[in-house]
Amino acid sequence: MSFYLGSLLVVFAVACLFATIKILRQYERAVVFTLGKFQAVKGPGVVLLIPFIQEMVRVDLRIQVIEIPTQDVISRDNVSMKVDAVLYFKVVDPEQAIIQVQSYLPATNMLAQTTLRAVLGQHELDEMLSERKKLSADVQSILDAQTETWGIKVSNVEIRTVELTENMVRAIAKQAEAERDRRAKIIHAEAEFQASQTLVNAATILSSIPAAMQLRYLQTLTEIGAEQNSTIIFPMPIDIIKPFLDLREQAAKTAKANGDARPVAPPATPQSAHAIASR
Numbered sequence: 001m002s003f004y005l006g007s008l009l010v011v012f013a014v015a016c017l018f019a020t021i022k023i024l025r026q027y028e029r030a031v032v033f034t035l036g037k038f039q040a041v042k043g044p045g046v047v048l049l050i051p052f053i054q055e056m057v058r059v060d061l062r063i064q065v066i067e068i069p070t071q072d073v074i075s076r077d078n079v080s081m082k083v084d085a086v087l088y089f090k091v092v093d094p095e096q097a098i099i100q101v102q103s104y105l106p107a108t109n110m111l112a113q114t115t116l117r118a119v120l121g122q123h124e125l126d127e128m129l130s131e132r133k134k135l136s137a138d139v140q141s142i143l144d145a146q147t148e149t150w151g152i153k154v155s156n157v158e159i160r161t162v163e164l165t166e167n168m169v170r171a172i173a174k175q176a177e178a179e180r181d182r183r184a185k186i187i188h189a190e191a192e193f194q195a196s197q198t199l200v201n202a203a204t205i206l207s208s209i210p211a212a213m214q215l216r217y218l219q220t221l222t223e224i225g226a227e228q229n230s231t232i233i234f235p236m237p238i239d240i241i242k243p244f245l246d247l248r249e250q251a252a253k254t255a256k257a258n259g260d261a262r263p264v265a266p267p268a269t270p271q272s273a274h275a276i277a278s279r
Contacts, residue, residue, distance in 0.1 A: 019051040029094045030056040041094050059094035063155060066109050070163075071117050079125045082163040085139070087112045093151025101150045108147060112157070115142050125168075132159050 024030055024043035032039045032047070034054050042056070049056060068085040075081065089108060091097045097104045119139050120128060128135060140157040147154055164172070206213050 016051045022047040027062045029059045031098045032056045063090045068112050073120045075125050077124045086158045088156040089154045092153045096151030
């Protein structure tokens with residue numbers, strides 16, 4: 001009988017020892033309650049408790065990662081899509097995390113899902129695709145403000161994928177193709193405009209300097225002669241015909257001054273004279 005009693009006392013002493021001495025890791029804290037009332041936050045290291053009077057709840061202070069399940073979201077421009085994200089948070093106040101909310105981990109997860117749907121529903125599809133970091137920052141700030149009373153700090157929210165339907169993917173591809181065609185036409189029109197401006201500037205310079213026109217004329221003959229063809233060209237300088245053109249023009253003016261009613265043929269232009277000489 002005494003043996004069994006001694007064994008029970010040993011077992012009771014060991015149980016009391018385990019209930020009294022608790023060892024916490026560096027990243028853990030203990031929220032201690034005395035007769036159901038909050039007493040203090042202890043740890044890390046060795047924590048001593050009064051058996052059957054005090055109890056503690058371990059709280060992990062490391063950054064925790066939650067995968068937000070895929071959510072069905074309808075954007076502001078009535079486009080349906082599936083969006084998932086990743087949430088990073090940590091407990092900064094163990095007392096509030098245990099006392100203010102029943103279970104902070106699922107509570108934070110559910111709050112993140114509803115916040116993600118609410119924030120993305122206020123933006124259009126183009127904003128979701130092009131400003132993903134900005135939307136993630138908006139979700140993070142809203143979650144952080146709401147979980148602050150729980151003693152939880154939301155450090156980051158990353159929107160991972162935005163999945164569209166096949167019809168919407170084809171529509172976006174058509175829109176991108178039309179945008180590329182528009183840019184190509186604009187670039188082609190700008191190139192034509194710049195080329196026309198360059199040609200006008202070149203014509204202005206050539207017309208102001210007769211020697212430049214003559215050099216251009218000779219360069220054209222050189223380019224034609226470089227090719228292997230049967231074209232025969234007889235160049236005739238315009239300066240040879242110019243005195244005769246001046247005499248014709250002077251005769252026309254004299255006839256007009258004397259009141260001659262006979263029609264006078266209009267003076268030939270240098271181009272027509274050059275064509276006549278060529279024939």
